Amino acid sequence: MQILITGGTGFIGxxxxxxxxxxxxxMTVLSRxxxxxxxxxxxxxxxxxxxxxxxxxxxxxxxxxNLAGEGVMDERWTPxxxxxLLESRVTLTSELVDLIERMENRPRCLISGSAIGFxxxxxxxxxxxxxxxxxxxxxxxxxxxxxxxxxxxEGLDVKVCLVRTSVVLHPEGGAMHEMLPxxxxxxxxxxxxxxxxxxWIHMDDMVNALLFLLEKESVxxxxxxxxxxxxSNKEYSKALAASLNRPAFLxxxxxxxxxxxxxxxxxxxxxxxxxxxxxxxxxxxxxxPQLQPALTQLIDA
Numbered sequence: 248m249q250i251l252i253t254g255g256t257g258f259i260g261x262x263x264x265x266x267x268x269x270x271x272x273x274m275t276v277l278s279r280x281x282x283x284x285x286x287x288x289x290x291x292x293x294x295x296x297x298x299x300x301x302x303x304x305x306x307x308x309x310x311x312x313n314l315a316g317e318g319v320m321d322e323r324w325t326p327x328x329x330x331x332l333l334e335s336r337v338t339l340t341s342e343l344v345d346l347i348e349r350m351e352n353r354p355r356c357l358i359s360g361s362a363i364g365f366x367x368x369x370x371x372x373x374x375x376x377x378x379x380x381x382x383x384x385x386x387x388x389x390x391x392x393x394x395x396x397x398x399x400x401e402g403l404d405v406k407v408c409l410v411r412t413s414v415v416l417h418p419e420g421g422a423m424h425e426m427l428p429x430x431x432x433x434x435x436x437x438x439x440x441x442x443x444x445x446x447w448i449h450m451d452d453m454v455n456a457l458l459f460l461l462e463k464e465s466v467x468x469x470x471x472x473x474x475x476x477x478x479s480n481k482e483y484s485k486a487l488a489a490s491l492n493r494p495a496f497l498x499x500x501x502x503x504x505x506x507x508x509x510x511x512x513x514x515x516x517x518x519x520x521x522x523x524x525x526x527x528x529x530x531x532x533x534x535x536p537q538l539q540p541a542l543t544q545l546i547d548a
């Protein structure tokens with residue numbers, strides 16, 4: 248396939264691009280970085296473009312994968328930061344659909360990222376699936392608008408898959424990367440009460456789920472990219488500590504997290520128990536459905 252991907256140099260994108268290239272697909276990668284850096288991060292086999300305006304609409308792309316977006320937890324949520332988050336997701340996705348509309352030969356499918364933040368921060372362990380209602384906080388509103396922008400492609404006769412991603416586990420990035428240093432020192436532990444639910448997915452399963460949606464022509468709609476069994480933050484802390492043969496008895500008080508992170512602290516002090524009902528119904532098989540084996544594999548790799 249000829250594939251256009253945004254966010255191809257990111258945490259998930261780099262690993263997805265490598266897998267797609269290994270399967271013989273041809274990749275055009277949208278990135279703000281210069282072409283030399285894109286090829287250094289990925290490979291000389293990819294074709295880098297710096298903006299959507301540089302994408303030739305006469306090229307027949309078989310699929311478009313949209314993974315671009317500023318890191319939600321990278322900075323405090325000031326008004327300007329919220330605008331950046333919206334622009335990097337909603338505005339770019341809307342512009343991407345505009346490009347698809349201009350293409351002489353439109354792609355068969357658009358796979359577009361979203362997040363389980365769609366469901367909002369929850370204080371309970373109620374199981375959520377793809378039919379559950381959105382939350383009412385900033386993260387939920389961001390995801391709703393992000394998905395609406397992508398769904399416009401359905402009117403162009405393009406199959407749209409919206410992927411609500413959970414915490415993706417890999418030691419080289421994301422939440423696990425941030426948590427490893429204190430846990431390795433034996434000073435890690437739960438955040439706040441530790442009761443908040445944490446939905447997660449191993450990086451290998453994340454990449455394989457995206458490939459599954461790309462290759463299975465009959466699937467479309469909304470998919471939760473989460474392992475089948477969410478855990479509490481306390482359970483996650485114990486499992487990570489056990490994988491490192493370290494204790495996990497220190498707690499980060501909620502008040503300190505609120506002072507450090509501001510409004511975005513709700514992303515870690517509240518949680519969601521999200522279930523991948525539609526992926527499982529379509530026949531996707533998780534390599535790492537349980538947390539402890541997933542963490543052990545990642546740490547020992």
